[in-house]
Amino acid sequence: MKLTLLSAGSLCLFGFATASVPVHALPSPDSLDQVTSVSQLSDVQPTDWAFQALQSLVERYGCIAGYPDGTFRGNRAATRYELAAALNACLDQIGDRFATKEDLAAVQALQEEFKTELATLKGRVDGLEARTKTLEAQQFSTxxxxxxxxxxxxxxxxxxxxxxxxxxxxxxxxxxxxxxxxxxxxxxxxxxxxxxxxxxxxxxxxxxxxxxxxxxxxxxxxxxxxxxxxxxxxxxxxxxxxxxxxxxxxxxxxxxxxxxxxxxxxxxxxxxxxxxxxxxxxxxxxxxxxxxxxxxxxxxxxxxxxxxxxxxxxxxxxxxxxxxxxxxxxxxxxxxxxxxxxxxxxxxxxxxxxxxxxxxxxxxxxxxxxxxxxxxxxxxxxxxxxxxxxxxxxxxxxxxxxxxxxxxxxxxxxxxxxxxxxxxxxxxxxxxxxxxxxxxxxxxxxxxxxxxxxxxxxxxxxxxxxxxxxxxxxxxxxxxxxxxxxxxx
Structure with a gap:
């Protein structure tokens, strides 16, 4: 799926070269392991187009996780909802680490950009949890x-x-x-x-x-x-x-x-x-x-x-x-x-x-x-x-x-x-x-x-x-x- 963002400035934070590219949602901290160096990701190479962006997110902001097998799996496409959830998790880690006002402005712009998606995603998760509980209570047989x-x-x-x-x-x-x-x-x-x-x-x-x-x-x-x-x-x-x-x-x-x-x-x-x-x-x-x-x-x-x-x-x-x-x-x-x-x-x-x-x-x-x-x-x-x-x-x-x-x-x-x-x-x-x-x-x-x-x-x-x-x-x-x-x- 293609992801289109509103501002080029917000793209710079994640190292995107264009405004419409396949993206990889940041791994969930619940199931994946935090890495401290981009070299820990076995499938990320210095020649990759997003290498600098990943290196910055890992070593400067500390908000990239890898899969337990040491991979990042960056070729998988992500939806806007996945990126919104990943961005929100990342912002919790780096909200107080920005060195410049420009960085803070970029983050605020991203928060505003995905505000609707985050609200929708939260509603969907709540709805799924409620339906899952109903199915578990009323299911005929597993x-x-x-x-x-x-x-x-x-x-x-x-x-x-x-x-x-x-x-x-x-x-x-x-x-x-x-x-x-x-x-x-x-x-x-x-x-x-x-x-x-x-x-x-x-x-x-x-x-x-x-x-x-x-x-x-x-x-x-x-x-x-x-x-x-x-x-x-x-x-x-x-x-x-x-x-x-x-x-x-x-x-x-x-x-x-x-x-x-x-x-x-x-x-x-x-x-x-x-x-x-x-x-x-x-x-x-x-x-x-x-x-x-x-x-x-x-x-x-x-x-x-x-x-x-x-x-x-x-x-x-x-x-x-x-x-x-x-x-x-x-x-x-x-x-x-x-x-x-x-x-x-x-x-x-x-x-x-x-x-x-x-x-x-x-x-x-x-x-x-x-x-x-x-x-x-x-x-x-x-x-x-x-x-x-x-x-x-x-x-x-x-x-x-x-x-x-x-x-x-x-x-x-x-x-x-x-x-x-x-x-x-x-x-x-x-x-x-x-x-x-x-x-x-x-x-x-x-x-x-x-x-x-x-x-x-x-x-x-x-x-x-x-x-x-x-x-x-x-x-x-x-x-x-x-x-x-x-x-x-």
């Missing part, structure tokens, strides 16, 4: 930060070429409040509460399509539920470990820069996570994320038991007459691992490639699966391509083999910063469940969206969802339009 997210969605869906359908537009809302607590700066206790209006969309609420085809934020509330409770810590620099009674496998595996967040990109659950790799609902468990030697390779793993709160076994959870087991080792559960290679390249590292190899062993309501998966993405400047695939080997229900394989896949493309900085336009298609040996069509999902930010805290996303051959049958296609607004704070 260790916890609150983060919030609210989603407002409006949708309308219909079944194409089918007369007599009675579809209605609906409003969907979901709210999450997260309390993020750190006890030592490198750990994190996450507590997230969730509620909403219980709204559903046409695809997910009609029962006409496979699970995961509906929007992910539908159905929340109206009761308040505990959506996440987990504690993360770092035993070593590149290793993060998480344990908790409420967490998800997707917290650790199957991330993707273009298709991973129902509040920011695709709305359909199917496009957010691979339904065979992320097989369970939230539950108790643990996971880790290890970035090997800080390089391009990372290893992640997770174990989640969705019915861990129930200590009894042999419970018929889904009403099919076949009992499941509770506890940490009971059905439903999944154990997953992921190996990732991620590398940025090109000018300013604007290009990126990431490949994730995955394995999941799961048992969900007595359907036992061993699934290998692939999650990949590549970014070239503003443009990107991405995709997922999962292959379930010999899926078995209780002791009955269901097929040689189940298959799921999706692929898409996106472009960032189109028309509006921070925006994302993306489109994807895929099949949630292809069953080996079944005849006839397989359900195919499509979704396209354009998210554009209003500001750092609000974004609006129009989207279109199309389902062909819903529920792996010969039904008419479904089309659904969405308008989502996301508030983050």
């Amino acid at each position: 260790t916890t930060k609150l983060q919030g997210q609210a989603i407002f969605g409006v949708q309308y869906g219909d079944r194409l070429n089918t007369a007599g359908t009675d579809s209605r537009a609906t409003a969907i809302a979901r709210v999450r409040l997260s309390f993020n607590t750190s006890f030592n700066g490198s750990d994190l206790l996450e507590t997230t509460l969730e509620t909403g209006n219980g709204g559903t969309d046409f695809v997910g609420g009609s029962g006409l399509a496979l699970d995961g085809s509906g929007v992910d934020y539908a159905g929340a509330g109206p009761n308040v539920t505990l959506q996440r409770l987990a504690y993360s810590f770092k035993p070593t620099k590149n290793l993060s470990v998480t344990v908790g009674p409420v967490l998800e496998a997707a917290d650790f595996i199957d991330a993707n820069s273009y298709a991973n967040d129902e509040a920011e990109d695709f709305s359909s659950s199917f496009f957010i996570n691979n339904p065979l790799i992320v097989a369970t609902e939230p539950g108790a468990g643990a996971g880790f994320d290890w970035n090997v030697a800080g390089g391009p390779f990372s290893i992640r793993a997770a174990f989640v038991a969705s019915n861990a709160t129930n200590s009894a076994g042999n419970i018929d959870l889904d009403g099919d007459g076949i009992p499941e087991n509770g506890g940490l080792s009971g059905d439903p559960y999944q154990a997953s691992a992921e190996l990732e290679y991620a590398k940025s390249f090109g000018k300013e590292d604007k290009n990126k490639i990431a490949v994730r190899l995955q394995y999941t062993r799961s048992s969900v309501f007595n359907l036992h699966q061993n699934v290998v998966g692939l999650n990949a993405e590549a970014t070239f400047g503003r443009f990107g391509v991405f995709g997922r695939a999962g292959y379930s080997i010999d899926p078995t229900f209780t002791n009955v083999k269901q097929a040689d394989y189940f298959l799921t896949w999706m692929a898409g493309a996106g472009v960032r910063d189109l028309f509006i900085p921070g925006s994302l336009l993306a489109v994807a298609g895929g099949q949630p469940l292809v069953i080996q040996g079944e005849q006839g069509p397989e359900q195919t999902n499509f979704e396209a969206f354009y998210r554009f930010p209003i500001n750092d805290n609000i974004s609006i996303t129009p989207a279109v969802i199309v389902i062909a051959d819903p529920a792996n049958g010969s039904g008419e296609p479904i089309i659904q339009g969405m308008l989502r607004t996301t508030f983050s704070f």
Whole structure:
């Protein structure tokens, strides 16, 4: 910041060569050490333009202090308020030391020059002290930060070429409040509460399509539920470990820069996570994320038991007459691992490639699966391509083999910063469940969206969802339009 003084005479006292220069505020006596010779300041040289002024202030008037490391740090710019406060402190030391009337006149001129700034500064300090005392008395916590997210969605869906359908537009809302607590700066206790209006969309609420085809934020509330409770810590620099009674496998595996967040990109659950790799609902468990030697390779793993709160076994959870087991080792559960290679390249590292190899062993309501998966993405400047695939080997229900394989896949493309900085336009298609040996069509999902930010805290996303051959049958296609607004704070 530039500082302009009124009189050239007052500048002479501080050795300024011009009337508009960057200045260094005199160090505070409370935190810095008084010096008696300018040679004690290691970063002040005889060739510096202000050397004579500093030498005079140190050796003639005794009102210059240095930092504890013996430096003056004279290149840092100062505001008028900083210089006013420093000048006032200096005047207290040298007020009775002036040898001439001219010196005294110069000091009086400076006092008059900064009278307004000193009064303003005093008022600001008093105000800050009062507000600090109020905050200390009323603060929620010194260790916890609150983060919030609210989603407002409006949708309308219909079944194409089918007369007599009675579809209605609906409003969907979901709210999450997260309390993020750190006890030592490198750990994190996450507590997230969730509620909403219980709204559903046409695809997910009609029962006409496979699970995961509906929007992910539908159905929340109206009761308040505990959506996440987990504690993360770092035993070593590149290793993060998480344990908790409420967490998800997707917290650790199957991330993707273009298709991973129902509040920011695709709305359909199917496009957010691979339904065979992320097989369970939230539950108790643990996971880790290890970035090997800080390089391009990372290893992640997770174990989640969705019915861990129930200590009894042999419970018929889904009403099919076949009992499941509770506890940490009971059905439903999944154990997953992921190996990732991620590398940025090109000018300013604007290009990126990431490949994730995955394995999941799961048992969900007595359907036992061993699934290998692939999650990949590549970014070239503003443009990107991405995709997922999962292959379930010999899926078995209780002791009955269901097929040689189940298959799921999706692929898409996106472009960032189109028309509006921070925006994302993306489109994807895929099949949630292809069953080996079944005849006839397989359900195919499509979704396209354009998210554009209003500001750092609000974004609006129009989207279109199309389902062909819903529920792996010969039904008419479904089309659904969405308008989502996301508030983050």
